[in-house]
Amino acid sequence: MGTITFVEHDGTPHQVELEDGSSLMELATNHGVPGIDGDCGGEASCGTCHVIVDDAWITTTGTRTDLESQMVEMSPECGPNSRLACQLRASPALDGLTVHLPEFQM
Amino acid sequence: MFEQTTTKRETMTTNSTLFQRTKVRVTDTVQATVPVDRVIQSVALTLKAKRLAGMMKALRFEERPIPDPADVPLEEIDVSNPFMNRQGQWYPYFARLREEAPVHYQPKSPFGPFWSVTRYADIQAVDSNAEVFSAEPYIVLGPPPFNAEMFIAMDPPKHDVQRRAVQGVVAPKNLKEMESLIRERVQDVLDNLPTDRPFDWVERVSKEITGRMLATLLDFPFEERHKLTYWSDTISGSADATGGTTHQDELFPAAVDLARNFTALWHDKAARRAAGEPDGFDLITLMQTSEDTKDLIKKPFEFLGNLTLLIVGGNDTTRNSMSGGVLALNRFPDEFEKLKADPKLIPNMVSEIIRWQTPLAYMRRVAKKDVHFGGQFIRKGDVVLMWYASGNRDERKFENADDFIIDRKNARNHMSFGFGVHRCMGNRLAEMQLRILWEELLERFDRIDVIGEPGYVQSNFVKGYSDMQVQLTPKPAREQTPVRVEATSGA
Structure with a gap:
């Protein structure tokens, strides 16, 4: 179904197989991508799966919802393309997507 | 000293509503000009006057053995007892509540009535919903003695x-x-x-x-x-x-x-x-x-x-x-x-x-x-504890x-x-x-x-x-x- 790339803050890329229906948080934690915690289990209520969507992809993924904003905007690393990976659902449309990880999860 | 005595005399002859207003007035208007320690002292005196006038009672707790949860009717369970942890009873009580009454109402605790939410998923739902469940004005069960404003x-x-x-x-x-x-x-x-x-x-x-x-x-x-x-x-x-x-x-x-x-x-x-x-x-x-x-x-x-x-x-x-x-x-x-x-x-x-x-x-x-939650009807203004x-x-x-x-x-x-x-x-x-x-x-x-x-x-x-x-x-x-x-x- 394709791949998605998580880029750590130091530039290390991690390519992960897309699995339809999983969230990007689940994909990252299941494949041991460092820097994604997902402490609340995918309820957008801890803010520890913060990712920054690559500029080229933000129109495809869409910008964050109000629910995500509540959590992610508390991070000093929050930018316009910041999302919570648990709220991004894997689909064929996201094949080739690149997201960047912040230096710290709050 | 003179000011404080006056405050005390005034407050002792008034009713509860006026006490409340006095407290709000003190905290809202005086705090900008009077040093903070003086402001707290005046709140302390207000409360003391209220106690002396018999309008409010400061809580004190005496430890007694807590019965096993199975021996207490469900509606009488009060997990706000401050000796629960010391007597090793919190976990057995919570285990019973999670099974039998995961959203439980205690109508007459020393701290007033409150709901207890005891299951993981329910607590997460309440905690994530600031629109319905407000953290104001304080986050402990009973009222803190002075209205320190914390985020x-x-x-x-x-x-x-x-x-x-x-x-x-x-x-x-x-x-x-x-x-x-x-x-x-x-x-x-x-x-x-x-x-x-x-x-x-x-x-x-x-x-x-x-x-x-x-x-x-x-x-x-x-x-x-x-x-x-x-x-x-x-x-x-x-x-x-x-x-x-x-x-x-x-x-x-x-x-x-x-x-x-x-x-x-x-x-x-x-x-x-x-x-x-x-x-x-x-x-x-x-x-x-x-x-x-x-x-x-x-x-x-x-x-x-x-x-x-x-x-x-x-x-x-x-x-x-x-x-x-x-x-x-x-x-x-x-x-x-x-x-x-x-x-x-x-x-x-x-x-x-x-x-x-x-x-x-x-x-x-x-x-x-008002909100339906976990099979219960929680009314506007009700206190909800997320355990x-x-x-x-x-x-x-x-x-x-x-x-x-x-x-x-x-x-x-x-x-x-x-x-x-x-x-x-x-x-x-x-x-x-x-x-x-x-x-x-x-x-x-x-x-x-x-x-x-x-x-x-x-x-x-x-x-x-x-x-x-x-x-x-x-x-x-x-x-x-x-x-x-x-x-x-x-x-």
Whole structure:
């Protein structure tokens, strides 16, 4: 179904197989991508799966919802393309997507 | 003195509504011009007058044996009893509530009526829904004695502004700078512990390390750090708020003392910065350099509230996890062997300690509108307690939830930090302190034995230890370091 790339803050890329229906948080934690915690289990209520969507992809993924904003905007690393990976659902449309990880999860 | 007497006379002849208005007037209008310690004194006098006039009663609690949960009718169950933890009854009571009444109503506790939410998923739902469940005006069960304004008890958007202004002090970036300093201080504490006799772990380790940390974060005079612990304990131990042992008359002098010290600290810091001292990474500096908080000293109750929040938030929590971890490893000795065999488990164990201990038992919310929840009808204005201590032992979420398992897969999903906008701001600092403590303990000691039973704090909020006797056994390897071997053979 394709791949998605998580880029750590130091530039290390991690390519992960897309699995339809999983969230990007689940994909990252299941494949041991460092820097994604997902402490609340995918309820957008801890803010520890913060990712920054690559500029080229933000129109495809869409910008964050109000629910995500509540959590992610508390991070000093929050930018316009910041999302919570648990709220991004894997689909064929996201094949080739690149997201960047912040230096710290709050 | 004259003013205070007048206040007292006036208030003694009025009714409750006027008391309320007086209190609001005092806090809202006077606080901008009168020093904060004087403002607190006037609130104390108002409350005392109210008590003397028989219009309100300060709570005091007497310990009696708590019956087993099976012997109590469901509707009479009151988990706000501040002796539940000491008598080992919280977990059996919560287990029954989770099964039979996961959203439970207690109509006539000493603190007034309240709902208890006890299942993991329900607690997470309430915590994540600030629109329906408000954190205002306070987050403990009973009313705090003075209306210190803390962002933990504010709803968005005001909450967000205040929190953002100070959270930098415990943000991971700042912590990275502080890690080696924290480690040195932990090492110093551990290197000075006796190994030839039992000692009180709470006093010598848990309180000492958290006190040092708080003094560092606040740039508070290091040799006076015990004051921070004292204020925190006194305030969080308020009988009216949490069922603790602090009576109103003891609480106010502590609050006045805290207010004076922090006002002085603020002005001293401002003077030092004005004289060209480079900015530190402490909280007061952060407040003075942030546009939103640089004049916070002019709003004493907000200033005091947010400092109190950070002192209490960084004190009881980490301290009791430092004691709780030792107790847990004694209750589950196989886990200690597992840990020694694989110290890489420390970070996951830290999460498991925080889950198993759950140092703050609950947070309080108030329904902002009528709502159907968990098969119950919660009315606008009802008090709702989210019992993290229960959610962390919910078998629906954690397998063998009462067991301490240092490599538990989903330990990080514990709810001790809360969820939603009020999620613990100091979570990374707490984790770092505990991680360093256990790294340094494993370097030094082969056994850490709890002797007898620990003492438990009287509270329905702080799930903690008053004392815990511990006997340490040093690692044999340390005695074989070259320096010591040489010294021994030369003697």
